[in-house]
Amino acid sequence: MADPGEGLREGMVRLGQALATLGELSGDLERARGLIREVPDFPEPGVLFRDISPVLADAEAFRAVVYGMVRQAPEFDLVLGVEARGFLLGAAVAYACGTGVVGVRKPGKLPAVAHRVDYTLEYGTATLELPEDTVRPGQRVLVVDDVLATGGTVLATCELARRAGAEVVGVAVALELSALGGRERLSDLPLQVVFTA
Numbered sequence: 615m616a617d618p619g620e621g622l623r624e625g626m627v628r629l630g631q632a633l634a635t636l637g638e639l640s641g642d643l644e645r646a647r648g649l650i651r652e653v654p655d656f657p658e659p660g661v662l663f664r665d666i667s668p669v670l671a672d673a674e675a676f677r678a679v680v681y682g683m684v685r686q687a688p689e690f691d692l693v694l695g696v697e698a699r700g701f702l703l704g705a706a707v708a709y710a711c712g713t714g715v716v717g718v719r720k721p722g723k724l725p726a727v728a729h730r731v732d733y734t735l736e737y738g739t740a741t742l743e744l745p746e747d748t749v750r751p752g753q754r755v756l757v758v759d760d761v762l763a764t765g766g767t768v769l770a771t772c773e774l775a776r777r778a779g780a781e782v783v784g785v786a787v788a789l790e791l792s793a794l795g796g797r798e799r800l801s802d803l804p805l806q807v808v809f810t811a
């Protein structure tokens with residue numbers, strides 16, 4: 615029997631492609647790009663922080679970004695979305711594609727932790743945790759976040775998925791900060807990026 619989630623995903627991909635063909639998606643994407651807020655010296659001096667919150671608050675921009683993240687993504691069974699804005703995009707991607715979603719969390723939030731990984735960020739060090747009873751061995755996982763900078767967050771999330779026995783089939787982000795080298799650290803892992811800065 616056909617997987618209903620796969621059918622939904624195919625429909626979504628076709629719709630995204632049709633919109634792109636009509637030029638609607640590209641118009642919405644262009645507007646979405648203009649909604650990314652740049653905040654100098656946040657969270658510390660010297661960092662130009664890119665905040666996609668205004669993009670998510672705009673219905674057409676949000677929809678266009680979600681289409682942009684999935685229209686060329688590989689087949690997957692489960693989304694891992696990273697706290698905090700990765701929760702919003704990850705849930706939208708999963709719902710649109712008919713899969714479940716797992717919130718990968720900062721420390722101290724989960725009642726039961728399956729795995730924990732420490733990593734480094736553009737501005738410091740951090741830890742991520744995977745909730746118990748979520749990722750099953752053999753599942754094909756898509757890792758979703760808002761921004762790819764150094765790649766530390768995405769790589770830590772991939773490591774969490776692998777420790778649970780899953781296969782990471784790809785990564786999807788709204789914005790890549792190319793100067794910070796995240797893409798190179800992901801090696802051959804398929805990467806879907808909507809915007810590059």
Ligand SMILES: O=P(O)(O)OC[C@H]1O[C@H](OP(=O)(O)OP(=O)(O)O)[C@H](O)[C@@H]1O
Pocket residue numbers: 696697698699700734735736740759760761762763764765766767768796
């Ligand atoms: O590629 P990297 O260098 O790892 O950086 C990317 C991460 O940095 C930001 O999260 P942050 O840790 O600031 O947390 P937040 O989402 O809670 O703001 C962003 O939302 C990504 O998750």
Ligand SMILES: Nc1ncnc2[nH]cnc12
Pocket residue numbers: 661662663664665735736737761763764791
């Ligand atoms: N400059 C930046 N803007 C937004 N998120 C980030 N994560 C790491 N660096 C970032």
